[in-house]
Each structure stands twice: as C-alpha cells, then as structure tokens.
C-alpha cells in the first residue's frame with residue numbers, strides 16, 4: 001500500500017516506553033511547564049475554535065488542573081521535547097478557557113492537524129481502557145495503574161495479576177470480482193451509504209480465516225486469495241483495523257439480513273456515477289475502508 005497519512009496514527013510520537021517505570025522522571029515531566037495534558041471527558045476533548053475558522057485541541061497545563069495532577073499519570077509520550085499525558089476529567093472537569101467546547105474527535109477530524117488527532121485518539125483509547133479495567137478480571141479486586149499508565153496491576157495480595165491495554169483486531173475487506181468490487185450497507189445506515197465488509201477476529205482464527213468467514217456470513221460470497229493492505233488504529237474505543245483485498249470465487253450475493261441490509265457489485269464507472277448522483281455515499285475519508293476503495297479505483301478497478 002502506498003505511503004500516506006493514516007488517520008489517528010503518528011509514529012513521530014515517542015512513546016518513551018523505557019521511561020515509564022522511572023517515577024522521578026515521570027514526576028518531573030508531570031510538573032514541567034511545557035507538559036501538555038490531553039483531557040478526556042466521556043470520550044470528548046476540549047476543542048478551541050480559532051479565528052481562522054479551524055480548530056485545535058485545548059491542551060491543559062499542570063496549573064490548569066488546579067494542582068490536582070492525575071493520581072494515576074497516563075504517559076502518552078514525548079514529541080519535540082514536550083511530554084504528553086492523558087487526563088481523565090470525566091468526573092471532575094476543570095474550567096476550560098472561553099471558546100472551548102467538548103467534542104468527539106471524529107466530529108472535528110477534518111479541522112485538526114494529523115499529529116493532534118493521533119494524540120487525542122491515543123489518549124481516548126488509554127483513558128477508556130483505564131475506566132473499564134478498574135477491577136481485576138481474575139479475582140475482582142481493585143487494580144492500580146503502574147508503569148506510566150500502561151499496566152494495571154491487581155491489588156489482591158494473592159493475585160497481583162498485570163493487565164495490559166486492549167486492542168481488538170478487526171478485519172476490513174474489499175472483495176473484488178474482475179472489474180467489480182462489493183460494497184454493502186449495514187441495516188442501520190442511511191439508504192445510500194455503502195462500505196466494505198468488516199468484522200472482529202475470533203479466538204483461534206487467522207486473519208485470513210476471519211476475512212473468509214465474515215464475507216461469507218454477511219454477503220454469502222466465497223473468497224480465495226486474501227491480501228493484506230495495511231492497518232489503522234480505530235480507538236473508538238479500542239479496535240485495530242486490518243485492511244485486506246480478497247478475490248471473490250463466487251458472485252451471487254445473499255445478505256445476512258441482520259447486520260447487512262443490502263450489497264451489490266460496483267464497477268469504477270458505477271461508483272463515479274452513483275457518487276455524483278448522490279445514490280452512493282462512500283465510507284468516510286478518515287477510514288481505512290475508504291482507503292481500500294480509493295486504492296482499488298486508483299489502480300483502475
């Protein structure tokens with residue numbers, strides 16, 4: 001897959017994994033005047049509308065948190081000598097500067113810079129994980145955050161199990177048949193909206209098995225060759241999308257009627273005509289699904 005911007009990911013963020021157990025360094029970074037805190041409140045972030053009509057995240061400083069620095073620091077990492085921490089302010093939101101509103105990241109993605117959106121996505125994923133893993137899944141005792149917020153350890157003396165942030169793998173597949181590709185509409189989507197086929201990986205499956213199973217379950221098409229096309233974090237709240245292109249070995253479509261309401265084969269010409277007329281709404285620009293379709297179109301279908 002050609003190199004390009006992958007939304008919600010930025011490898012210029014140094015995750016500083018080797019410093020996560022250095023409590024002195026963490027405390028220094030927490031108090032540093034340059035350090036930025038990424039506030040998360042019920043999956044929303046403080047966003048500032050600028051005079052130019054664009055938007056930017058409202059990063060908080062230690063002072064903005066009114067001296068009450070997070071009890072459990074969640075270190076995101078370093079970028080250009082600036083430390084970034086996530087701060088869950090859901091239960092006690094601080095006062096934000098005038099002109100700031102709490103917004104979901106995907107609602108403002110078109111107006112944010114690439115690195116800012118990746119940092120907010122990363123923060124959102126870790127805060128969600130902390131909020132949903134306060135108790136040990138093995139013994140039920142409380143867990144506490146350690147290693148800069150990248151591990152939660154059970155407080156039970158007989159347990160002490162360590163829990164790690166979850167990322168759930170999901171496949172997303174463009175099925176092609178000669179010069180056509182398959183696009184499907186989920187039952188809860190607007191009439192014209194179509195996308196590729198997606199589903200979560202189940203225990204004991206290879207990714208290729210998941211692709212073949214999901215495509216057959218949802219649209220009744222058998223696939224042969226399955227080729228990996230790239231990945232994208234999808235931390236809403238905790239998925240990793242793994243993109244594939246699969247070659248159809250059967251053409252008849254039978255939708256499951258549960259998840260998928262309708263599906264059809266599309267030539268590049270039909271995609272262009274139907275998007276122009278409004279009959280087809282392609283997947284959102286920030287998704288790997290759109291990238292899979294665009295790549296196929298760029299190759300001539």
Ligand SMILES: [Zn+2]
Nearest residue numbers: 136139154159
């Ligand atoms: Zn436990």
